[in-house]
Amino acid sequence: MTEKNEDFIVVEHLKQYFPAGGHGKNKKYVQAVDDVSFTIKKGETLGLVGESGCGKTTTGRSLLRLYEPTGGRFVFDGDVIFDVEKKEYANMLPYRKRMQIVFQDPYASLDPRMTVGDIVGEAIDTHHLAKNDKERYDMIIELLRKVGLNSEHANRYPHEFSGGQRQRVGIARALAVNPDFIVCDEPISALDVSIQAQVINMFEDLQRDLGLTYLFIAHDLSVVKHISDRIGVMYLGRMVELAPANELTNTPLHPYTESLISAIPVADPIKARTNKRIVLEGDVPSPVNPPSGCRFRTRCSRATEKCAQSAPEFKELVPGHFVACHHVTLEEAQKKLAKND
Amino acid sequence: MSEEYLVNIEHEKLSFFTPAGEVKALNDVNIHLRQGEVLGIVGESGSGKSVTAYSLIGLTADPGKLISGSLYFNGHQVDQMTEKEMRKIRGNEISIIFQDPMTSLNPVYTIGNQITEVITLHTNKTKEEAKARAKELLELVGINEPEKRLKQYPHELSGGMRQRIMIAIALACEPKLLIADEPTTALDVTIQAQILELMMELKDKLGMSIIMITHDLGVVASMCDHIAVMYAGRIVEYGTTDQVFYEPKHMYTKGLIRSIPRLDTDEHQRLIPIEGTPVDMLNPPKGCPFGPRCEACMKICLKQNPPITEFDDTHYTYCWLQQKEAMERLAADSSAKSSGGGEA
Structure with missing residues (x-):
């Protein structure tokens, strides 16, 4: 019960696989979400970013049990919603009153x-x-x-x-x-630019007035940074980095986050001209057949033998800053953080 | 005067006659573009950005009708051309990349088929030569194993790859003008960066002009020489990229720039949205189309559309506020040369 005050939402090792053809031994799965853990405090906004197919939407939907999770544990305000290992599943009806979702496409999600x-x-x-x-x-x-x-x-x-x-x-x-927790699944990406700001402000007002907790999913990092307290970055079903919003955008530690941030076009011509983009080669691999070890290694400039052999652990390198990379060391992280402080 | 510009659109008015009524899609649109320049057209959905570009290659036929104005491309008057003449230019001298690479490739033809089609249609090359050229093009847009890709179908490729194919098709005949209609909107940011980089590289290599249609201010900031801001079928502001970003004059442009969240500030500033809803093009408001949403709206704005205010050769806007300010400034300047102009 200690979790109740500390973390409103605790997600541990969430896994969500979808069958993708094949039979018996050859049965294939799309590993949409693979071993994702995070926590959200009450009244906090956690932003989730990543490219299409990285599993950010699936994460949100699995938590609401819109899918049956393949693995992991989800504790909501001290109550276990599901624990796949122990085969504990809560009756969802009372919890539906407390957890809600806003869908991406306002054209398709209203009858x-x-x-x-x-x-x-x-x-x-x-x-x-x-x-x-x-x-x-x-x-x-x-x-x-x-x-x-x-x-x-x-x-x-x-x-x-x-x-x-x-x-x-x-x-x-x-x-x-009257929910406490809302999963906002790309709620503004289908809207015109001039309208986006209206909706973002409304989300902020509602959070302040009603004390809501958000899981804010979007692919636009500028929007996510604006609204979130902390941001998690996903790549191909895994969480690669999680840190306070400003720290993540100023001092990204994971090579993927770095290139993601540099790829965002800045709406400022002078900065845009001087900005050096880290352009990633190639495409995101298929989640049916993800690369061994670190999933980002096929596009990573720092990839070595080790990255192919074992998946890096998602660990808290500096307080509050989680990274999953073999090559980012504590010294490097501290140096970078000190420089940008 | 039309000689020095590659694209010269003058006072274009275009309407769509739909069952629900006349939609005045374009209202007095002027566009001038030189060889090798990149023009960005920004605006929200329904503001007429795509229609402007499409009318240049005759893709606004049927319910669409050119009411007045003239369109020149490379010295030829496009709006007087027959369909036969148009076909010689379309895909050859002007080509277009559409927004959605998922739907703009034909799913039942191979990639090779779709690229060579353009080449054999517009040049005298034989099938074999066309195939060799197709391979060259795939290499140019950075696709590995071109031999193999030529035999594949669109569904076998990723979104970024398909958009590269679209670019390869568009570049097949080395066009003078490339129209890119939201070329990266359907793509992820890291792929978007690849495609934008590629487009700029090819522009320098081939010396073509680009009309970049987008709603993403970030994309235009990094790519374009000039920007046209459109609202409800009108260009409300036109200027160089720096002028539009650093000295925006129209209230809509100012609003747009203010309303986007920024990645480069740490303090949490509340966003300043543009209030109201987009214009209903079937029943546009009287006077300035932005009037009902404008925070500085005056009586005259709801009665009469503002005339043009030109700041210099490249920068103009249509806003009553600028008219008034311009007049005030003139009056102030003539009476006493005191303080410089400052904007709210």
């Missing part, structure tokens, strides 16, 4: 045949949160107000809304059950 009021109200019905129709209606209007929409919107259908407004509906739906 086109339901009014916005019913979309938001569905969760209220499922969990019997309203005593009568009047109360249900009031709750819906209150939720729509919270996300910057108004009562007239309740009777409209999703197609009548713009992308930004739809995403607000998606957020209102997640808030309907």
Whole structure:
């Protein structure tokens, strides 16, 4: 029970494999998430970044049991949600009230045949949160107000809304059950630039007002840095680095994080001209047949024999800064951190 | 005057006549581009960035109609051309890379087939020569084992690889102008970096011009010489990259630059969003299209579209605020040469 005060969310060695053809001995699996561990404190935002197919979305969905996890343990506010080793699985219904998700595509994640009021109200019905129709209606209007929409919107259908407004509906739906923890799965990447800032600010306001805890998944590191307290970087199903947001972006230790950061185009012409990009060669390998040892080694400039033989351990090199790399040493990390301090 | 520019679009007005009504997709758009230059067109979805470029190669046919204006490419008036003449230019002198490499390659033809098709169509090369050229092109865009790739189908390749194939097809006839319509939006950042690097390298090698259509301000900052900012079918601001980023004049441009989160600051600053929702192009507002979302909106903005304000040869905007400021400044300058202009 000591975990209760310290870490609101504890994820240990999460594994999520999906079958990918083959039979018997030859059965193949997509190793979408392989041995990922992290913790999130109450009221904190953990950002998760990585390229498509790195398993960031799958991580979020596995925690909510939208998939059956292949391995690992997930403790939510002191309660074990699942522990695959011990075969403990919690009944999810009461926890669905506490954990919610906002999906990436506001065009696909709202039922086109339901009014916005019913979309938001569905969760209220499922969990019997309203005593009568009047109360249900009031709750819906209150939720729509919270996300910057108004009562007239309740009777409209999703197609009548713009992308930004739809995403607000998606957020209102997640808030309907008064959750503590929300998985935000690329909630702004389908929106226009001028609208993104509105939605990001709303996420921040809601967190402050309602004391929410976020797992914020996105591929855009600038956005993730803006909203997160700490950031985890994933590559091909594994977590390669995790550190406080500013430390990670200023002093990346893992070679992958370094190149990821240098690849981001800076919206500042003078800096863009002087910036030297570390351009990675080649493509991300297939997660069905990942490289042995360190999964990044096929594209890494520092890769050696050792990287092919054994997978580096994901360890806390400096307090609060986790890295999984054979070549990053404590001295190197300290030197880099001191330089950028 | 049209001689010195490779692309010269003047006062282009283009509408789509849809069942729901007339969509005025382009309103008085002017674009001038010299050989070897890179022009970035930024704006949100539906602002007319793609339509501007597509109209240059006649891809806006049917519901789309050019209302007025003229389009020149390399001295030829494109909008007067017949379809037959157009086909000689399209894919040959002007080529295009589309946003989504997943859907713009034909899934039932091999990569080799799709590249050689362009070459045999536009040159007198034999099949064998075309094949050799295709191999050369794949090497040029950095694809390993070109022999093998030529025989593969699009589904066998990754997204970044497919976009490279698209670039190879676009470059097959050494075009004078390359239109890149959100070429990296569907790709991951590390792959995006590869593709952008490749495009710039090839631009220098082949001396072509590029029109880069994107909504990513980061991409234009690193690649472009000039930037056109579009909003609701109009170019609201046009200038060199530095002018647009460091001295933005239009409120929309200012808003855009302010609203993106930055990677290079440690303090947590609240983002300043542009309020409101994008324009409904079927019922655009009266006056300045950005008026209803503009924080500095004045009475006149909702009545009349602002006239052009030119700051120098390369930098202009359409904003009433600049008009007023310009006038005030003139008045202040003439009465007493006191303080320099400072913006809010």
